[in-house]
Amino acid sequence: MERAALLAALLCVACASNGSSDPIAEAPASTVPTGSAAPVDSQAQPCPIAPLTLVSEEPNRPGRELLSLQRNGDIELGLSPHKQAFTLDPAGCLLFQGKLVAELLPDGRILSDGGVSIGTLHGQTLTLPHSEIVIEEDGAVVRKPSAGLPPWRLIGHNESTTCASAMLVVALGQAVSGASMAVNDGGAKRPPSVPAPPGSRCAHVPR
Secondary structure (H helix, E strand, O other): OOHHHHHHHHHHHHHHHHHOOHHHHHOOOOOOOOOOOOOOOOOOOOOOOOEEEEOOOOOOOOOEEEEEEEEEEEEOOOOOOOOOOEOOOOOOOOEEOOOEEEEEEOEEEEEEEEOOOOEEEEEEEEOOOOOEEOOOOOOEEEOOOOOOOOOOEEEEEOHHHHHHHHHHHHHHHHHHHHHHHHHHOOOOOOOOOOOOOOOOOOOOOOO
């Protein structure tokens, strides 16, 4: 029951993914080997990959891991019993099982592979349709509104990982939205992908 309640509460983030892909709802649990992240160019590749862990800090309890980014770009979901894995690459492309599910454009927009707006990233602020998330320099994650959830913190965060930190939050929204629809609706059909938008850094990624 505790896990189910936390998943339901986290949908305040996942609601930003309405209309976008729900990869966990339609795919078996597995991970995608990705190898080492490529060297990062600050212009062409805005998401340097570094180990990050998003935790929920509950009073008088150890931090609860929500998900973590590994040095090779794999994302492991602490909320999932099967550890379904996403992958993030240095260009700001978020993948599930080798296919694009979200991307960061040069103007700060974050789109799903179906071309649906997920949010925008400007500076330290990730703006979603129903909430705003500010990633502080010390890794504290300020959510507005907080929806009564415990505080979040990004362990390993620094100024250079703002993009990766924001895409980690996007991955959480995608994961929780997909898992919820799989339970409540018996699975969800994935909207069709669209061609890469102008300026996309993820045109090389399968859709």
